[in-house]
Amino acid sequence: MARVLIVDDEPGVRAGLVAMCMAAGHRCVEAGTGAQALSRAREEQPDVVLLDLRMPDGGGLDVLPALTAVPSAPSVIVLTGYVDVRTAVKAMQEGAANVLEKPVDPPTLRKALERVLDGRLVRAERDRLRDEVAQLRSGPIVGRSAAIRAVMEHVERVAATPHSTVLVTGDSGVGKELVARAIHERSARAQGPFVALNCAALSEGLLEAELFGYEPGAFTGGDPRGRDGLLAAARGGTLLLDEVGELDVGLQAKLLRVLQERTYRRVGGNRDLPMDARVIGATNRDLGTEVEHGRFRSDLFYRLNVMSIVVPPLRERPEDVPGLASHFLARFADELRRPFTGISDAALARLVAYPWPGNVRELRNTIERAAILAAEGELRPEHIVLDERMRGLQQGTLAALHSAQPDDLRLDRMEATLIRRALEVHEGNKQRAADALGIHRSTLYKKLEAYGIPD
Numbered sequence: 420m421a422r423v424l425i426v427d428d429e430p431g432v433r434a435g436l437v438a439m440c441m442a443a444g445h446r447c448v449e450a451g452t453g454a455q456a457l458s459r460a461r462e463e464q465p466d467v468v469l470l471d472l473r474m475p476d477g478g479g480l481d482v483l484p485a486l487t488a489v490p491s492a493p494s495v496i497v498l499t500g501y502v503d504v505r506t507a508v509k510a511m512q513e514g515a516a517n518v519l520e521k522p523v524d525p526p527t528l529r530k531a532l533e534r535v536l537d538g539r540l541v542r543a544e545r546d547r548l549r550d551e552v553a554q555l556r557s558g559p560i561v562g563r564s565a566a567i568r569a570v571m572e573h574v575e576r577v578a579a580t581p582h583s584t585v586l587v588t589g590d591s592g593v594g595k596e597l598v599a600r601a602i603h604e605r606s607a608r609a610q611g612p613f614v615a616l617n618c619a620a621l622s623e624g625l626l627e628a629e630l631f632g633y634e635p636g637a638f639t640g641g642d643p644r645g646r647d648g649l650l651a652a653a654r655g656g657t658l659l660l661d662e663v664g665e666l667d668v669g670l671q672a673k674l675l676r677v678l679q680e681r682t683y684r685r686v687g688g689n690r691d692l693p694m695d696a697r698v699i700g701a702t703n704r705d706l707g708t709e710v711e712h713g714r715f716r717s718d719l720f721y722r723l724n725v726m727s728i729v730v731p732p733l734r735e736r737p738e739d740v741p742g743l744a745s746h747f748l749a750r751f752a753d754e755l756r757r758p759f760t761g762i763s764d765a766a767l768a769r770l771v772a773y774p775w776p777g778n779v780r781e782l783r784n785t786i787e788r789a790a791i792l793a794a795e796g797e798l799r800p801e802h803i804v805l806d807e808r809m810r811g812l813q814q815g816t817l818a819a820l821h822s823a824q825p826d827d828l829r830l831d832r833m834e835a836t837l838i839r840r841a842l843e844v845h846e847g848n849k850q851r852a853a854d855a856l857g858i859h860r861s862t863l864y865k866k867l868e869a870y871g872i873p874d
Contacts, residue, residue, distance in 0.1 A: 422466050423467045424456065424469070439525045537621065540625075581606045588727070629648060678722045770782070
């Protein structure tokens with residue numbers, strides 16, 4: 420699902436494009452002029468813009484550079500009644516992702532939207548992984564609680580077995596990737612690459628190609644020379660499959676074969692290639708429950724769960740908050756080149772008392788925001804900006820559990836209630852609701868569809 424801005428001065432054409440986009444499951448906003456397009460782009464921050472080349476207040480090529488310069492710049496598909504090479508090249512140079520000839524039919528538009536959205540997901544995922552790897556390399560696992568000491572004991576034991584698969588579980592934001600890297604860096608594979616893939620961020624077809632690679636001509640739009648996948652990139656090192664619980668059943672079967680046979684085939688290929696990487700799966704789901712409901716293969720679960728590490732949420736180890744907060748403040752003092760002297764007792768008290776639904780990731784962001792607000796010196800309570808609505812969310816959830824009748828205590832009903840409450844608290848913002856629930860945004864969309872909750 421994406422937000423699509425449709426820019427065309429003809430209402431009938433806009434209506435047709437809206438119908439095609441909505442039929443593909445997307446949400447639409449409209450604009451009839453270039454000026455309106457820029458205004459709506461800034462207000463709505465669409466994922467994709469369908470931009471007509473001819474408009475009353477100027478050509479689409481005049482608007483295109485400004486569209487691609489707005490915050491969270493959208494991907495732009497240019498629409499024109501007559502495609503010539505010069506126009507297409509100019510549009511691409513100005514930042515267009517594609518050029519389509521009008522009138523465009525539904526299959527062509529659907530494929531074009533899928534292609535640019537998949538591309539956005541790939542870029543976003545690579546940016547996220549690059550940022551997280553930079554964070555992971557900046558310091559060790561921080562914590563003095565008994566729970567974190569137990570996690571580190573498991574890491575040391577697991578690291579001594581460089582071939583065994585590992586399953587790391589815990590809420591979103593607890594630091595599962597950090598644990599996976601700690602295993603890698605303490606193992607005999609430390610000199611090899613550490614490669615990570617978020618299984619929830621890509622469509623099934625794109626995920627398979629990213630993981631296994633593909634042969635020349637395997638599918639339209641791919642590199643004509645073919646390409647190695649992440650299994651090849653991780654050779655001699657470690658492959659982290661983040662959000663492994665989101666894998667499609669078909670890919671689950673293929674991954675099981677890889678783990679059992681230690682071989683794989685590129686998409687479109689017929690040769691078995693050796694796989695030499697330790698595989699670590701990470702998930703915020705209870706895979707045992709997923710197996711019971713038929714959503715995850717039991718044989719793959721047991722194969723991944725050879726060694727298991729559970730990372731506890733931050734709310735269960737408040738004694739780790741002061742150390743983590745000081746660690747992050749020292750990092751931002753270096754990055755911002757500001758002379759911070761520490762965190763006041765009153766500010767620490769606020770941090771320790773907060774439930775941290777977004778876990779360590781939310782704490783990191785909170786300290787970064789506080790460092791920007793404080794500028795220098797000591798972080799004080801007024802610099803600590805917390806989402807106090809989360810207290811209401813927690814209290815509302817507990818009240819719903821206590822007041823529910825026995826027949827209402829089915830897990831799916833309570834989950835649907837909690838999702839509705841999270842959306843209400845965060846005024847419909849899906850990303851914030853997903854963070855509060857401790858799940859990936861793509862998981863939230865799947866649950867909205869499964870429970871019939873309007874978005």
